[in-house]
Every structure is written in C-alpha cells, then in structure tokens.
Amino acid sequence: MNSDSEYSDEDHGDSHRSLHSHMSCGNFDSDSEDTCTEILLPESPTRNPDDDFIYKVLSVDQIVQHQRNIIDEVNNVLNLSPQVTRIILNHFKWDKERLFENYFESSPKDFFQRAHVVNPFEQKSDLDSESIVSTSSASQKFCGICFCPCEELKGLGCGHSFCAACWKQYLANKTCSEGLANTIKCPATNCDILVDYVSFLKLADDPEVVERYQQLITNTFVECNILMRWCPAPNCTHAIKAICAEPRAVHCKCGHQFCFACGENWHEPASCSSLKKWLKKCLEDSETSNWIAQNTKQCPKCNVTIEKDGGCNHMVCKNPSCRYDFCWVCLGSWEPHGSSWYSCNRFDEEEAKQARLAQQKYRSSMARYLHYYNRYMNHMQSMKMENKLYANVQAKMDDMQEEMSWIEVQFLRDAVDVLCHCRTTLMYSYVFAFYLMNNNQKIIFEDNQRDMEMATEKISECLEREITVKNLYEVKQKVLDLSHYCQKRRHVLLCHVREGYEKDWWDFIEDPAT
Amino acid sequence: MSSLPRRIIKETQRLMQEPVPGINAIPDENNARYFHVIVTGPNDSPFEGGVFKLELFLPEDYPMSAPKVRFITKIYHPNIDRLGRICLDVLKDKWSPALQIRTILLSIQALLSAPNPDDPLANDVAELWKVNEAEAIRNAREWTQKYAVED
Numbered sequence: 114m115n116s117d118s119e120y121s122d123e124d125h126g127d128s129h130r131s132l133h134s135h136m137s138c139g140n141f142d143s144d145s146e147d148t149c150t151e152i153l154l155p156e157s158p159t160r161n162p163d164d165d166f167i168y169k170v171l172s173v174d175q176i177v178q179h180q181r182n183i184i185d186e187v188n189n190v191l192n193l194s195p196q197v198t199r200i201i202l203n204h205f206k207w208d209k210e211r212l213f214e215n216y217f218e219s220s221p222k223d224f225f226q227r228a229h230v231v232n233p234f235e236q237k238s239d240l241d242s243e244s245i246v247s248t249s250s251a252s253q254k255f256c257g258i259c260f261c262p263c264e265e266l267k268g269l270g271c272g273h274s275f276c277a278a279c280w281k282q283y284l285a286n287k288t289c290s291e292g293l294a295n296t297i298k299c300p301a302t303n304c305d306i307l308v309d310y311v312s313f314l315k316l317a318d319d320p321e322v323v324e325r326y327q328q329l330i331t332n333t334f335v336e337c338n339i340l341m342r343w344c345p346a347p348n349c350t351h352a353i354k355a356i357c358a359e360p361r362a363v364h365c366k367c368g369h370q371f372c373f374a375c376g377e378n379w380h381e382p383a384s385c386s387s388l389k390k391w392l393k394k395c396l397e398d399s400e401t402s403n404w405i406a407q408n409t410k411q412c413p414k415c416n417v418t419i420e421k422d423g424g425c426n427h428m429v430c431k432n433p434s435c436r437y438d439f440c441w442v443c444l445g446s447w448e449p450h451g452s453s454w455y456s457c458n459r460f461d462e463e464e465a466k467q468a469r470l471a472q473q474k475y476r477s478s479m480a481r482y483l484h485y486y487n488r489y490m491n492h493m494q495s496m497k498m499e500n501k502l503y504a505n506v507q508a509k510m511d512d513m514q515e516e517m518s519w520i521e522v523q524f525l526r527d528a529v530d531v532l533c534h535c536r537t538t539l540m541y542s543y544v545f546a547f548y549l550m551n552n553n554q555k556i557i558f559e560d561n562q563r564d565m566e567m568a569t570e571k572i573s574e575c576l577e578r579e580i581t582v583k584n585l586y587e588v589k590q591k592v593l594d595l596s597h598y599c600q601k602r603r604h605v606l607l608c609h610v611r612e613g614y615e616k617d618w619w620d621f622i623e624d625p626a627t
Numbered sequence: 628m629s630s631l632p633r634r635i636i637k638e639t640q641r642l643m644q645e646p647v648p649g650i651n652a653i654p655d656e657n658n659a660r661y662f663h664v665i666v667t668g669p670n671d672s673p674f675e676g677g678v679f680k681l682e683l684f685l686p687e688d689y690p691m692s693a694p695k696v697r698f699i700t701k702i703y704h705p706n707i708d709r710l711g712r713i714c715l716d717v718l719k720d721k722w723s724p725a726l727q728i729r730t731i732l733l734s735i736q737a738l739l740s741a742p743n744p745d746d747p748l749a750n751d752v753a754e755l756w757k758v759n760e761a762e763a764i765r766n767a768r769e770w771t772q773k774y775a776v777e778d
Binding site for chain 1: 632633634637638688690691692714720723724725726730746747748750
C-alpha cells in the first residue's frame, strides 16, 4: 500500500479520503496514534477535526486543469470566450460567486471596464472569433513603439496596435523582467485593457516566455485562491486544495506536514496568529531581524513584509493578490493622503511616544517571555536529539529480533514516534500559553500540560536508558504502557484546547509586552 | 554596443528638427543614448528664469523600460531630491513604450509648474511646501537665482 495509490483514487473525485484514513491504513500496528485515541475515548466531546477535513494534493498540471474547469463552469452560465472569462475570474480572485453577483448586478459596460477587458458585446463581429487579437492591415502603417513601417499591426481590440516584434519584446520584458502575467496592460499610454491568455500565446511567440508566463499564472492562481496553498517544502511543486480555509494539518505527497492556513509546521494547540507573532518575537534578537524591524513594515492588508526602496511614501504592495495602496508613515490607505498627507507627521510623533512606552513595558515583561521561551526551546532541542534516538532504537530493535519477530519489535519505533509527537505538541503548547490570559480554564490547561510533560519526560528517559534485551517482554510492556499514557495525556490536552476554541474559553493577549 | 535602434534615431531626429519650446535635448558625441537636456523654468512658476540642466539616458531595453532622467542643476522642489532624482509616475510604474523622450520631458516641465507635495520625494521640502507655501516658493526662487541663472 503506497501513498501514490492512495492519492490516485482521490483524483477520481468520488472517494475523498482524509489524512486520518491515510495514516491508519498505512500503519500495521494496532496502536497507531489516531485510531488508538478513538478507541480509548469514544465519548470524547470534540471529534478529531482532521477526520472531516477533506483536501487533495495537486500537481502543477492538475492545477492548470483545475483552472480550466473553473473557467468552463463560469462559461456554462456566462457563455463568454474562455480568455475573457479568465481575466474576469482573475479580477474577482477566482471567486465565482462574487463574479456572478457582480455580473448580474452591474451593467455590462461597467462590469467589463472594471475588469479591464474590452466589452465582448461591443466588439465588431468581423473579428477573429477565436481570439480578441485584432489586426489592422491598411496599406502601410508605422508601429508606435519602434517607429518602423510595418505591413501588419496587432492589438487587443482596444484600438491600439503595434508590430509583432515590439509585442514580442514587450511581453518578454513584462514577464521575465517584471514578473507580471495577469496584469500586463496594452502598451499604449493610459490604456488599461489587459492582455488575455490567447493573445499572449500568439503575440509572445517564444516558448521560454510562454513557459514563464504559465508559471506566473499558476502561481498567482494558487496565491489568490484562499482554498489553495503551495507546499512550503523546498523544491516541492505540489499545492494543496481544501474545501475550507481552516488551520488544519495537511500532508503533502513529498512527505511534508504543515498547517493549511499559514503554511508553517503543524502547530496545534497554538493558533496561526499566535505562532506568527511568536516566531517573529523569537527572532527579534538576531541581527537580521533588527535590520528587518528597522527597514521593513508589513503591508496593512496582506501582511507581506515590505522594504521601502525609494523616497515616496506612497507604497504599492507588490503581492499579486493584494496591490494595496498605502502610506508608509501611517500605514493607512493612500486615498485620503491626496489632501492631508501632512497629518501623518503628527500621528508619527504620537506613535513614537507610544513605541517608547511599549518598549519599557516590553522590558518588564521579558522575564515572562523567557519562561515560555526556555521551555519552548528546550522541547525543540530535545526533538533534535530524538533523531539520534531513532538510530539507537534501530540498533536495539535489530538485537531484539533474536528473540522476537519483526512485527513484535516495532513497538519501540512507534514509541519514539509518540515521543516526537508529544514534544512537538508541548513545544507549541508554550506558544499557546504565552498568549493566553489567566482564567480557570488556563489553570486546567496548565495542569494538563504538566501531566503531559511529566509523561513525556518519563518515556524519553525510559527510551534512552532502560531499553535492554534482558527481560524483553517486561521492557516491552513498560514502553507500551508509557506510550499509551503519553498519547492519552496528549489527547486530553488537545481536546481541552479544541473545546475551548469552540466554546470561547480562551482570551488572548494581543501583545504580551503591554 | 549594438547599432542604434530605428526608434532612437527617429526620436533624436525629431527632437532636433521640431524642438519643444523650453526644452532642448542633444545627444552626447560619444554616446547616442545619453542626452544633455536643458529645461527652462516655466512662466508663472518659482522656477521662472532658471535654466535647468538634466541628464537623460536610454537603457539597453528602451523603450520597454523608461529612460533614466536626473536633474544636474540643484533645484528646490518637493518631488526632486538632493541628488536630482525625480518622483514621477511616468518614469516608474506608468511608463509605457508608447511614451517618448519628448513626452517625458514635457511631463517634467509640467511637474515644475505644478509641484505635488502630496507625493513627496524630498520630505523636508514637501513639508515646508505644505505648512508654509509662501516660504517654500521663496526658497525655490532663491535656489533658482542661485543655481539656475547664469550671469
């Protein structure tokens, strides 16, 4: 049973299987973590949320096909040409519902104008029906870019046309140097009609440029789409497509497990925003992060980190799915600044005062931070050591097979797996606790955390020191007991946190420095 | 360097044959992509009477990318910094290959007539332009007299 066959039947679309079932059918041993917890605690109030989270791992080709499917679905209703539909879908970030809503609520003229495409209902009928590339071939014309006399000039239907060589160079430049794809406009001054897919392929006329264009399109598609995310593992080209944009653990075909909502390693029980703040905080001491803190800000809309590289305070976010216009000084929308840029100055002074105050508070809360940080780092360091443990355990398992069968010694490897799961959970439990305000539920959480930590340390010690080939059956029983107990403690802690998220028990501290 | 594109030859010819009033652009003897530009300060602006030297360079991929333009004469203007760099949309994201040297220089001339302190490059100048326009204009006149008027 290999993972490929498991995924391939998902591709038929009829048997969506969750991560959970992948894991349990891939494991021989009965005490595989997830199945075990369900048997132990069938009455548990919150189901493991991984159970009903359906997602697919898509290759680049499948993503391209997926785009075509969406275009077809929209065209079943709108009956436009696929390339026009593609531009409109891009405009609405591939949200079909919003597209339909807008289409039926606004006049066709406004609708197409806002999407920067020529209104297909106003186009002359004698144009090539396959594409909206129009050609004007009257006697002899001069191209407005190279000033050369040309027999044939080509355009997008907006009335501006240029020679083939200039188009080719223009599109290559936009795609390869500027990294644009969906937002390439007609080269004419002040014309905002976008170059459509079919026209691009015809006009670019260069396989290398077309390949880059295709990459950029796919990339923008995945990044704009909240139900998709690239696998963050290096050199992995797969993307995950889910049915809802929630923080859940997803497993890519490359083996990497990560959080669907934020792309970081799977971090339960901490929330994505806590983890992001935490990781940023942990980096704050390093030189690089000092530089980042001094020279960058986050886009107020999409949170991408931005470096200011020119004098203007008018910033335009380069993130293709954002493109927000904002003011560098106050981080507000740029729009009102046309008339009141100077008010930013006063705001800045106030902000500086607040920043100084915050810094004082930050110092006084350093002790609290270090408490959580030390424990977090400790589990992380121990995790790294467990890799050595895997090697040791493998050697012991080889020895044991003189007395037991292969299947009977697998308990040892599984125990190390459990230990690693527990270490990860404990690590992130300190991130969770750091941002948690004190209340009764937090006390319960901390009790659970303490129990789990004690259980984890016990199994860690046992695996490191007490595994001997003497009294093998006794040792096995002890390891099994400890590992069951650890899983149970972990399950209790996670269920309690999940229940708390559901029932709003948790109050979070926005910024623990204040 | 490869031979000069027809576009640049044509543009240069036209600049010489039909010069724009108040603008003078002459290609360098040794480099046909480098232009010595002179823009006279527009009437009814604090730059009136001044003669401003600029340099303009057409990069290798011109007209796909915008020309690089810089003031050489010192100028007191909210959109032009100490080094003479210019904050102008058509030189950056609004550049289109259908624009020309002539249209760009006209835009720069228009920028002298209508400074835009809301989109500033030289922050201190823009600030004064906002709080005390009269004083800013006085400064601009002084700078024009000091740096841009030849005796």
